[in-house]
Amino acid sequence: MARLIAFRIAQAIPVMFVVAVLTFLLMHLLPGDPATIIAGDMADQAAIAQVRHDLGLDRPVAMQLWLWVANLAQGDFGTSLMLNQPVAEAVLERLPVTGSLAVVAFLITIPTGIVLGVIAAVWRDTWADTAVMLLALIGVSVPNFWIAILSVILFSVTLGWFPSSGYVPLQDDFGRWLASLIQPAVVLALFQIGYLARMTRSAMLDVLDQDYIRTARAKGVSITITVAKHAFRNTLMQVVTVSGYILSLLIGGSVVIEQIFAMPGIGRLLVQAIMARDYPVVQGTMLMLGFAFVFINILIDLIYAYVDPRVRYD
Amino acid sequence: MTDRLASPAEPQPVLSPGATRRRILMRRLWRHRSFRIGGGIVLAIALLALAAPLLTSTEPTQMNLRARFAPPSAEYLFGADNFGRDIFTRVLYGARISLWIGCASALLAAAGGAMVGMVSAWFRPLDGVIMRIMDALLAFPAILLAIGINAALGPQVTSVIIALAFAYIPRMARIVRAAALVVRELDYVDAARVSGAGGARIIFRHILPNCMAPLLVSVTFVFAYAILAEAALSFLGIGPPPPDPSWGNIIAEGRDYSVQAWWIMLFPGLAISFSALGINLLGDGLRDVLDPRLKVEA
Amino acid sequence: MLDVANLTVDFRVDTGWIRSVDDVSFSLDAGATLGIVGESGSGKSVTALSLLRLHNDRATRLSGRVSFDGQDLLALPERRMRELRGRDIAMIFQDPMHSLNPVLTIGEQIGETLRIHQGLDRKAAQVAAANLLDMVRIPDATRRVTDYPHQLSGGMRQRVMIAMAIACRPRLLIADEPTTALDVTVQAQILELLRDLREEIGMSVILISHDLGLVAEFAERVIVMYAGELVEDAPARTIFEAPAHPYSEGLLRAIPSADVDTHRLYAIPGRIPDPGNRPPGCNFEPRCSLAQATCAASPPPLDPIAPEHRIRCPIRSAAKEVAE
Ligand SMILES: Nc1ncnc2c1ncn2[C@@H]1O[C@H](COP(=O)(O)OP(=O)(O)OP(=O)(O)O)[C@@H](O)[C@H]1O
Ligand code: SF4
Ligand SMILES: [Mg+2]
Numbered sequence: 001m002a003r004l005i006a007f008r009i010a011q012a013i014p015v016m017f018v019v020a021v022l023t024f025l026l027m028h029l030l031p032g033d034p035a036t037i038i039a040g041d042m043a044d045q046a047a048i049a050q051v052r053h054d055l056g057l058d059r060p061v062a063m064q065l066w067l068w069v070a071n072l073a074q075g076d077f078g079t080s081l082m083l084n085q086p087v088a089e090a091v092l093e094r095l096p097v098t099g100s101l102a103v104v105a106f107l108i109t110i111p112t113g114i115v116l117g118v119i120a121a122v123w124r125d126t127w128a129d130t131a132v133m134l135l136a137l138i139g140v141s142v143p144n145f146w147i148a149i150l151s152v153i154l155f156s157v158t159l160g161w162f163p164s165s166g167y168v169p170l171q172d173d174f175g176r177w178l179a180s181l182i183q184p185a186v187v188l189a190l191f192q193i194g195y196l197a198r199m200t201r202s203a204m205l206d207v208l209d210q211d212y213i214r215t216a217r218a219k220g221v222s223i224t225i226t227v228a229k230h231a232f233r234n235t236l237m238q239v240v241t242v243s244g245y246i247l248s249l250l251i252g253g254s255v256v257i258e259q260i261f262a263m264p265g266i267g268r269l270l271v272q273a274i275m276a277r278d279y280p281v282v283q284g285t286m287l288m289l290g291f292a293f294v295f296i297n298i299l300i301d302l303i304y305a306y307v308d309p310r311v312r313y314d
Numbered sequence: 315m316t317d318r319l320a321s322p323a324e325p326q327p328v329l330s331p332g333a334t335r336r337r338i339l340m341r342r343l344w345r346h347r348s349f350r351i352g353g354g355i356v357l358a359i360a361l362l363a364l365a366a367p368l369l370t371s372t373e374p375t376q377m378n379l380r381a382r383f384a385p386p387s388a389e390y391l392f393g394a395d396n397f398g399r400d401i402f403t404r405v406l407y408g409a410r411i412s413l414w415i416g417c418a419s420a421l422l423a424a425a426g427g428a429m430v431g432m433v434s435a436w437f438r439p440l441d442g443v444i445m446r447i448m449d450a451l452l453a454f455p456a457i458l459l460a461i462g463i464n465a466a467l468g469p470q471v472t473s474v475i476i477a478l479a480f481a482y483i484p485r486m487a488r489i490v491r492a493a494a495l496v497v498r499e500l501d502y503v504d505a506a507r508v509s510g511a512g513g514a515r516i517i518f519r520h521i522l523p524n525c526m527a528p529l530l531v532s533v534t535f536v537f538a539y540a541i542l543a544e545a546a547l548s549f550l551g552i553g554p555p556p557p558d559p560s561w562g563n564i565i566a567e568g569r570d571y572s573v574q575a576w577w578i579m580l581f582p583g584l585a586i587s588f589s590a591l592g593i594n595l596l597g598d599g600l601r602d603v604l605d606p607r608l609k610v611e612a
Numbered sequence: 613m614l615d616v617a618n619l620t621v622d623f624r625v626d627t628g629w630i631r632s633v634d635d636v637s638f639s640l641d642a643g644a645t646l647g648i649v650g651e652s653g654s655g656k657s658v659t660a661l662s663l664l665r666l667h668n669d670r671a672t673r674l675s676g677r678v679s680f681d682g683q684d685l686l687a688l689p690e691r692r693m694r695e696l697r698g699r700d701i702a703m704i705f706q707d708p709m710h711s712l713n714p715v716l717t718i719g720e721q722i723g724e725t726l727r728i729h730q731g732l733d734r735k736a737a738q739v740a741a742a743n744l745l746d747m748v749r750i751p752d753a754t755r756r757v758t759d760y761p762h763q764l765s766g767g768m769r770q771r772v773m774i775a776m777a778i779a780c781r782p783r784l785l786i787a788d789e790p791t792t793a794l795d796v797t798v799q800a801q802i803l804e805l806l807r808d809l810r811e812e813i814g815m816s817v818i819l820i821s822h823d824l825g826l827v828a829e830f831a832e833r834v835i836v837m838y839a840g841e842l843v844e845d846a847p848a849r850t851i852f853e854a855p856a857h858p859y860s861e862g863l864l865r866a867i868p869s870a871d872v873d874t875h876r877l878y879a880i881p882g883r884i885p886d887p888g889n890r891p892p893g894c895n896f897e898p899r900c901s902l903a904q905a906t907c908a909a910s911p912p913p914l915d916p917i918a919p920e921h922r923i924r925c926p927i928r929s930a931a932k933e934v935a936e
Contacts, residue, residue, distance in 0.1 A: 018450035026466055137598075141538065141590035143545045146565060146583035149572050157573050211710040217666055218705075219725045219776065220698035233715045252455030256546050271550050274465040286454075286462045293453040309715060309760040
């Protein structure tokens with residue numbers, strides 16, 4: 001296990017390096033001169049040159065890349081132009097918001113998606129299956145921010161059940177924290193639930209077709225126990241591998257959801273930075289999110305290795 | 315399972331020359347219910363978009379201050395917005411921009427992905443580097459990648475297309491690479507190479523036809539995603555710029571009035587949902603018939 | 613004890629229903645051994661699975677009678693059937709690599725049978741599982757119970773399958789090609805184990821194989837299946853020494869023998885017809901060297917040609933009558 005952890009981390013380093021280089025290139029190879037944009041329409045040549053110098057854009061690209069990576073290695077993700085604050089600090093400050101949203105949505109998605117997927121597989125080709133598959137189809141066809149707005153109109157404005165915006169930190173008040181999260185998290189989860197249900201269904205159908213399921217039935221194990229004990233565990237292992245992807249999608253989706261519910265999270269920061277042309281923040285946020293995704297993938301791989309005896313004992 | 319998500323099963327030589335085979339496939343597609351329903355929806359929406367000038371008498375950007383916030387009525391079928399523009403007209407014309415963005419970015423992603431995948435499969439020394447880059451890009455959810463790229467490119471229709479295409483290239487590249495790797499090893503490709511066929515010939519005669527099926531299935535799904543993503547980008551303020559309507563920017567503009575004038579955002583949202591639904595159904599049908607072993611969309 | 617009468621199995625496929633097993637009848641006494649042989653696709657597994665009703669309910673239609681101790685298994689409610697599976701009738705399968713659940717220890721999987729049917733608790737089941745592993749001659753059994761299937765070789769896994777099957781000392785064991793996936797030396801050991809256990813427990817065994825030699829050596833009575841039909845039913849000796857049906861003869865000639873110096877192994881020419889695409893007359897007609905015009909006209913009946921000996925070939929039945 002320790003070897004596996006070391007191996008996975010070693011494997012992730014080149015990917016993280018590539019992520020760093022790509023985020024750097026994103027801001028440098030694309031058309032347009034950030035300095036001109038940042039300095040604003042009114043700026044004269046001297047001001048633009050000043051901005052360019054401040055950002056280090058007057059140095060050769062290779063040099064800039066080297067500085068970027070070297071700074072990263074020391075934990076320096078750049079400094080925000082609009083906030084006058086290190087990017088890493090700005091992102092970490094907002095992490096609890098995005099983290100809470102994504103984790104609560106994840107905790108809603110996983111059990112619901114799995115249960116629905118199992119139901120669809122076990123009662124294959126019945127109305128229950130059709131309903132679940134329809135939900136999955138809607139999940140990949142309806143824009144989530146649109147549903148979010150409709151949901152606010154219905155549940156916050158009309159019925160007044162949930163706050164329509166804002167975020168209450170967990171340490172302030174657990175109840176209000178949850179209340180501020182529940183609506184955005186459910187909306188966010190809704191779309192991944194369909195995806196997960198579909199994945200679970202196909203994994204479960206695959207497993208139900210395996211020889212060892214027939215073996216269990218030949219022993220006299222009831223259908224319920226066959227599904228719950230023999231098929232479910234094997235299905236779950238396949239679901240573990242998509243759960244990292246789902247968490248990443250939830251984090252990606254929170255960029256939009258935070259905007260609607262006015263939650264001061266990383267996504268909101270990113271959008272504000274784009275509007276304010278705060279390139280270091282855009283770059284730094286993308287990079288930190290990228291690292292987070294790589295990290296999530298490693299974590300999922302390790303969990304998988306832990307739950308699968310075939311890997312655990314090798 | 316990660317594998318299954320990422321790399322599709324080996325492709326079948328589906329679009330191989332042979333008219334009978336094609337006819338059989340067409341018949342099976344036609345018999346597939348979701349393909350028929352999806353195809354019908356997509357066709358209907360495409361026709362509505364094309365026939366927009368015939369279906370409405372005003373222009374999508376035509377303001378009429380007396381009609382501000384007019385609710386849906388016989389005159390304003392879907393109501394009017396804060397400038398008194400007719401939402402029905404805007405939704406009809408918006409279809410053109412939204413469908414164009416979706417379609418163009420899906421095709422561009424496929425072309426880009428095909429190139430990257432082919433190069434990766436054919437020039438083995440580059441494979442490692444290219445695939446690491448694709449891994450790094452794949453770590454990001456596509457929407458986030460599109461946001462990042464579009465942040466740099468600025469809000470224009472073409473930059474939205476480029477951003478979305480880039481966001482989906484890695485998936486496409488993986489599909490084509492997997493297919494190309496399989497085909498590479500086949501005897502007849504070997505034979506073609508031995509007999510001196512050039513790279514381009516091998517690519518166009520042998521490899522491309524073999525990844526057509528999974529590629530086509532992915533293009534369909536990416537088409538649907540791209541329509542949704544365009545809307546999300548618009549909503550964030552980095553989509554196609556107003557005043558020309560796209561479904562996304564109609565919703566974005568209507569957002570501030572969502573309580574008083576719900577119709578502004580309701581109808582374009584329905585339009586997005588219906589088209590994405592239709593395209594997804596179409597994709598389900600294509601996948602079932604062309605590439606039954608492909609388990610996961612895009 | 614077991615009496616199968618007119619067993620017919622249909623599967624639903626895209627194009628409708630196909631008949632996989634057609635009007636098969638045979639019987640088996642307590643403590644006796646029966647072999648079922650036939651090429652791949654002849655319907656052996658489908659027949660065996662039907663006895664325990666292990667097919668997917670919704671895509672399968674079973675008809676006929678399978679009476680076990682006088683009760684018709686095909687008419688039994690699923691609940692009662694479940695009690696019977698693994699307790700009175702057990703089954704082992706062809707592919708030991710995939711027949712064990714990869715995420716459960718072998719102790720857990722063997723113990724499960726006992727926990728279901730004999731109400732043992734987890735601890736007792738684990739102890740019993742170790743004993744069973746010992747019985748199937750797996751060395752170091754007490755330590756092995758906590759192993760996972762992937763830690764065992766193919767032969768070992770088949771032993772685990774056997775341990776699982778005999779846990780409740782069933783009265784009938786159905787072994788569907790238990791050795792096909794194993795190499796030759798392991799095959800012999802597994803067969804010997806089955807033979808010993810049969811004696812020890814006193815159970816009946818149905819052994820399924822495409823290898824006529826192996827079956828004839830193991831079983832007292834053999835039925836030969838072809839394209840879903842029973843084509844010959846006779847004592848093992850007869851089948852091995854004087855098979856009457858042309859198909860059985862072909863199977864016999866296909867056995868590699870040590871004493872005859874044949875360099876080329878004989879194979880019956882042609883292929884078994886698909887269930888949806890069988891000839892109108894005798895199923896074997898396209899491949900049969902004795903075929904005559906009448907063979908293709910109508911399906912031949914299954915006729916007795918001697919006590920304890922039935923064949924589905926009028927040409928041979930007639931020849932036999934003439935000879936007598
Ligand atoms: N679930 C099913 N649905 C449709 N057809 C089936 C099904 N199971 C078996 N068949 C068909 O029934 C026929 C008999 O299959 P069966 O598995 O019994 O052959 P077998 O004699 O056991 O061969 P083998 O030596 O390969 O195990 C085959 O043609 C097979 O394709
Ligand atoms: S009935 Fe005719 S074709 Fe069939 S086995 Fe006998 S001789 Fe051959
Ligand atoms: Mg079989």
